[in-house]
Amino acid sequence: MTTTTSSDYTLTLKQPKPYQVIQRYGYDPMKSYANHPGGPLSGQGTVIISGNISCSLEMAQLEARTVLMQDAYGEAVDWMKMEVEWRASTFQTTLKVPAGGWYRLELRLTDKSGDIMIESSVEPIGVGEVFVIAGQSYAENCNDEYLQIQDPEGRISCYDSIAGDWRIAHDPQPGVRIRDIHDTRLKGTIWPAAMNHLLPLLRVPIGMVNVAVSSTASRQWMPGERLYRQLLHAGKSVGDFRALLWQQGESDVIEATPTDVYISRLIAIKTELERQWEHSFLWMPAKSTLHPEVYSKPLEEGWIREAIHELWDTAGFAPGPDTDILGGIGIHRAVTANSQHFTLLGQQQAGMLWCISIWNMLQRI
Template structure:
């Protein structure tokens, strides 16, 4: 019996050694990607809060910054970056600056000062030598979140193309991620033509910096569909959180056509609640300004009650004054529904929005 136990322990020991050796070979040869899965290397695996083509909000005064983080192999000793301007053609050894000198359990993070405009972020990790990651293009400029119903989402039969390489759109995908693309329509998946490529072109021409729009508008939505806890409200919060820690310049609200029968007091109360609860739910340290449009036109008429509520929100200092798109009547609307902007209406809505955004933030730029 004792002899059997000794043999059994020996077999178990040899089996354990064999399994460990076999597993080590798998890791060393990266079979099945095990070395990568277990972070047993020195490379930068992911960047957590930037993606290629993204626009982040610049600072109001002084230098802007990038808050960079991600995952790196466990064998990496440090992470360094280069912030490259479009004019930089050669990266010299002295261009590299430390981002995180001691990553913790494969996580790295750091804050780097930068400047407005398009830049490229190159990263490298140090272990046994250097592992250099591909450059990521990021725009430091002006970012806006668009909220409301179909005329905000884009409903024109004509799609609009941004003429500026500085204009980008952050489009929500089915899995909840945001895909940053050129600023052409559609702004939302399955949407139509919108004012935002045109507004972006006008802003880019004046300011000379990248312009980004994240559009969460939903066609046909009532103000009631944006109440805290609704899916529309949660999507708005996701857009704000995706823009952290930089924030956005403003939230652009264009809604009201679906609420023509609503009283002024109800619309006012509902929108004030959305604005205030957005700040609370997003847990953002930065208070985001809202621009609220006067938008109620449909089938040849407007809602004076909703218009009065929208103006009262301006007068009470809860939101800034947005455009009066009710001034774009029948000749600027699609013939079949009398609500959605046609091509001419979209052009003119873009001019109205640009003027109010410029008045609110960039008059002296």
């Protein structure tokens, strides 16, 4: 929350939050190129603005604008008079903002004569692409190296679904299993690498919320299970998002889950999430079955790979990457007892594969 106090009033801004990314809509890949007449059509987003004001609101007018921050993408919105829903001293309104950022959102409350009663702001915020991430260890903080966001302005952020805060998405990622980011058990992920590649292509901020948990099978993500509830909560917290990125399959290889069972589970999870979220979403599963330092099960790996391949052709799903091609032990995959996932090179190349898959998905919307 951001609280501003003047001599007579106090304004507490609850939404949006610093580093928050709002999902854009209206993006048309056919019209987003540099020389499109009138400029690239990158879309826009609806920013929810809410908070409290400690004053009488009779005849008061709330106004809002956005200001482009350093090296920002997008287009600023000049002062606009807002239509506000008031409940006692609590307010909520929405502002349509062109895709881009970072922006600084500025608010001011004026009286009936136009004099400013109080002003406030929050920064940075962005309108761009938001992704929910789930799965098991290759998606979590279990890989060899901490990766950093390379954009000087930090326009790739992550949401902590428990603390309720956004921050620049340097590793380790906030998750649901280990709460202390200084815990020495935490390692790196593949996601900064993926989004570092993707950001200059999209030219809009990127937001992520990661609820992956290592050593989990698809059955543990079914409706009613703890992991399902955590995923449900994460999706509700960020609102609309572009896609669910799913890096999982190794535990189902160990459990010898049949192809048809794996398919039916993911469809059941998706159906119930859409019912409870009250909106549809795109699910992008990776072919992630290889865990060479733990097992070699070509038959069972094939069952899960076939399930994911069939899901790629199922309505509501889209192809993620085939990270099983990164098979070199000691090259892409680590070999020691304390390091059993992607090496630095593996993280970087898995991130590149995810970037390609997301980019291809966005070209087909």
